[in-house]
Amino acid sequence: LCREFFEKADERASQGIIGGLFGMRFPFVGVGALPTQNCLSNDALFKVQSDVIRQLASEKSCLFVGRCADYILREHPSCANIFISASHEARVARLCAMHHISEEEA
Template sequence: MDKFVINIGRQLGSGGKAVGELLACRLGIRMYDKQLIALAADQSGIRPEHFEKADEKESRGMLSSLVYYLRAPFCGDNATVANVLSNDALFKIQSDVIRDLAARESCIFVGRCADYILRDHPRAVNVFISADEEDRIERLCRLHGITPEEARTRMRRTDASRADYYNYYSSRTWGEAATYHLCVNSSTLGGEEGTADFILEFASRKLKTRF
């Protein structure tokens, strides 16, 4: 079977990661999310915490990078080359890791602008998962032990950060239907299991492959 990739964009609390895990299990392939940080760090020799700070955040810009560069000689033991790398450079390293993985195996990527990075991949399925606000809040409260108000704040901040990151690097619009092959509401589809079923059926049709 020809290699394929499923790229998942998601609102915080929509169950996107869990859906990715279900799809990976059913298809017998790997899902990459935070694992990309460790892989990028290993490939580049840069400490993982630098990728974590830049994870799904847009570039801090030339001025801020210059400030980091000027401060670096005075930062003591923390003055590594990674201190002056812009988020753009870290994005480039992570992009190379994503392209390398997609060339070697069928897999699922969650976030990290993977659909744009793999825009020339001949067998890619790009999906965006949203959910009703009450379901997102309930899921976040259950998973993280936070209050509904804390969940709302986290949703607002994280979604804004993801949108800024995606829009900056792709020059597309995060969450907009025209950006993806398929946009789904996990609340409408009955949660994570139903959403995984729907995406799998769509992927089978798009890739003309029986899973």
């Protein structure tokens, strides 16, 4: 599976409930880089990502941002979880600056 596949899945997931209802299956690229008729459900996508995260964590030190890695690696003996957050005001200001929107829109 290629990077673009996961990026498309992330885009669909960020579309909210409507995107989630109508974007439940994702086409993926098969052997030879030709589109196939196969589809990957959200559960299957999570399984693939989980397997990759577990494999990498078993082989070397890693840093995962998101991807439910804290849950996936919850039983890993060397897992350390860190949650970083900003104040509500700082998050609103960042959204306004990034997307050129008003505080009300943010």
